[in-house]
Amino acid sequence: MRVKRYLVDTVSEALPLIRSELGSDAVILSTKDIKIGGFMGMFRKRKTEVVAAVEGETSKPSKPRPTQQQSSVSIQKPQRPAATAAAAYGAAYESNSRGASATAVLDPLETSQAVERATFVLQQAASSDKLEQGQFNPAPPVVQDAMPAAPRVPAGGGESTPHRTELEHLLTTEIRDMKEWIMKLSRQKAVDSQPAALRLLCERLEEQEVAAEWIDKLRDMMVEMSEAHDEWSDSSVVWQHAAEIITGWLRPYEHGGIGSSERNVYFVGPTGVGKTTTIAKLAAEQTLKAGKKVGFITSDTYRIAAVDQLRTYANILNVPMEVVFSPNEVPRAFSSLEDKDLILMDTAGRNYRSELHVSEVNSMLNTQEQGTVFLVMSLTGRTSDMRIIADRFLPYGIRQVIFTKLDETTVYGTILNLMLEYGLQVAYVTSGQTVPDDISNFSAEAYVAMLLGEPAHV
Structure with missing residues (x-):
């Protein structure tokens, strides 16, 4: 018996794959919803796992395998959002970790391409100044495909403008989220390097539900007051300076x-x-x-x-x-x-x-x-x-x-x-x-x- 596992968006997407790879006699053993991939715990995608099987080892797929000439053609795959690429990498990792009994959905070459795309997008996100205006439109590197890709519609007569616009909007949104996440990590690293008394003060204000905008402003003003931070080792001094600054903010509104x-x-x-x-x-x-x-x-x-x-x-x-x-x-x-x-x-x-x-x-x-x-x-x-x-x-x-x-x-x-x-x-x-x-x-x-x-x- 040949058993194969598919990760698809819906069960209906798996049916033509099962018929083409396992034949018309294949049956579906199980289906379940899972979450895969992601980048550092973010952007995980919901997928459907479909397990199918066919009796015998001689069953051949109804769809002929591509010729050597077809597989060696250089084709540029449609670009995928960064989160999708990271999710593909995560899916390949989960599949490989299950052992030889399950068939990986992505081959090593496709996994490598997904990582390259994710890395490329992240590098662009860190340096681009046009993200906020939605002007960023990165093009992934051209790669050699070992397996045939889905047919592409020729330029000039192809993909509808609304669909292309939706993909660009999705990509821009996900890259903007990644940039905000990277900036948050950078701010957190800067906070961790500050004196303990100053960190405790900020934690106190967070407990009091003071908005992050005013906490960051207070922290920046206090850091500018003493570059050496020698006096910040004393909590009472830190509290005194903070009280003076906040009181100065509020006194005009008494x-x-x-x-x-x-x-x-x-x-x-x-x-x-x-x-x-x-x-x-x-x-x-x-x-x-x-x-x-x-x-x-x-x-x-x-x-x-x-x-x-x-x-x-x-x-x-x-x-x-x-x-x-x-x-x-x-x-x-x-x-x-x-x-x-x-x-x-x-x-x-x-x-x-x-x-x-x-x-x-x-x-x-x-x-x-x-x-x-x-x-x-x-x-x-x-x-x-x-x-x-x-x-x-x-x-x-x-x-x-x-x-x-x-x-x-x-x-x-x-x-x-x-x-x-x-x-x-x-x-x-x-x-x-x-x-x-x-x-x-x-x-x-x-x-x-x-x-x-x-x-x-x-």
């Missing part, structure tokens, strides 16, 4: 909070971030410490008991409250509180991934009573979700932020990411439910000390 001359203050934000509690804390602070006469307005009529919650705080603080159900009622509410020094308006918490909900809230704020708008966000939320919220409100000019629930998380990098990425100005941070104690003005120095923590021991 917001002083509610000023003495401000009268109308609005609060917007998603559901459940603590807007109502934050308003109560600020009202108590302004009433007890600043001696101002405060009034409440709420449009949060969507959430059950939201009005009752704010009314409870209003009764405790002995301040009046107005409820509005539409933008037309907002001027009336402000008119009722015209004798107050400070008016704090609570808005409905909605799904701000929806542009419609954002415009609804903005219509409440777009009245003749201008004032400061604070975006309230919880630090227990995901950074990606906070970016979406910031994107929704930035077009309306809202950049003042209050971060809540500081006590419910141990990861603080989100604040730095949003401040530097969007230019948000942080006014307050809250850290509990106690009114009015659990709120404080944002301080860059205090925040950085919390972000970096204690210096790590080398």
Whole structure:
């Protein structure tokens, strides 16, 4: 019995190969999906393994073998992407390692050609400056084929333009990925050569989910500060320099909070971030410490008991409250509180991934009573979700932020990411439910000390 193994994309591709090599009497013994090849664990391809057999040793393939003249002709094979070439090499290696009982899909010459193509593409990827514009179109070296290649369509009447464009796009994408991987390895090697204290600092920032962009920028600035790196052996010195740099980044975005001359203050934000509690804390602070006469307005009529919650705080603080159900009622509410020094308006918490909900809230704020708008966000939320919220409100000019629930998380990098990425100005941070104690003005120095923590021991 002759047994042969094929690696193909689909079972249907193996059928003509089986008939041509084993004859029409061959049967398929098994099929299974496997992953082969790849380069350094990357770009592995999914294939189907088909094992076929035919009785007897005298069965001959129905397709005649090529003549000596045909096999000696020099043919340039169609170029294959780098990942495909590397995958072919991996397939040949796996097949050879199984022993003589299994037939290799690629012969040694084809394996050598695959390695040559992969090496050629990698060399071009490392030196090409045109990858980002998609202008790279490498041509593999011409090789001599021991086996006949698939027929090629003559130039000028052949392969369709869409198919050729798709192959070029695939090749460009895979080469770009290889280049990024090589650059990543180079950066990692540079990081490994840096002092241990500096590496520990970067690891701390990664744990705090600080974006890689700001970690790399901080590392580069600190390396430029001391080329000898002698002082970087002391962790406390490294932490001190890092704190100074990050504090310098954030200090321009500190917001002083509610000023003495401000009268109308609005609060917007998603559901459940603590807007109502934050308003109560600020009202108590302004009433007890600043001696101002405060009034409440709420449009949060969507959430059950939201009005009752704010009314409870209003009764405790002995301040009046107005409820509005539409933008037309907002001027009336402000008119009722015209004798107050400070008016704090609570808005409905909605799904701000929806542009419609954002415009609804903005219509409440777009009245003749201008004032400061604070975006309230919880630090227990995901950074990606906070970016979406910031994107929704930035077009309306809202950049003042209050971060809540500081006590419910141990990861603080989100604040730095949003401040530097969007230019948000942080006014307050809250850290509990106690009114009015659990709120404080944002301080860059205090925040950085919390972000970096204690210096790590080398």
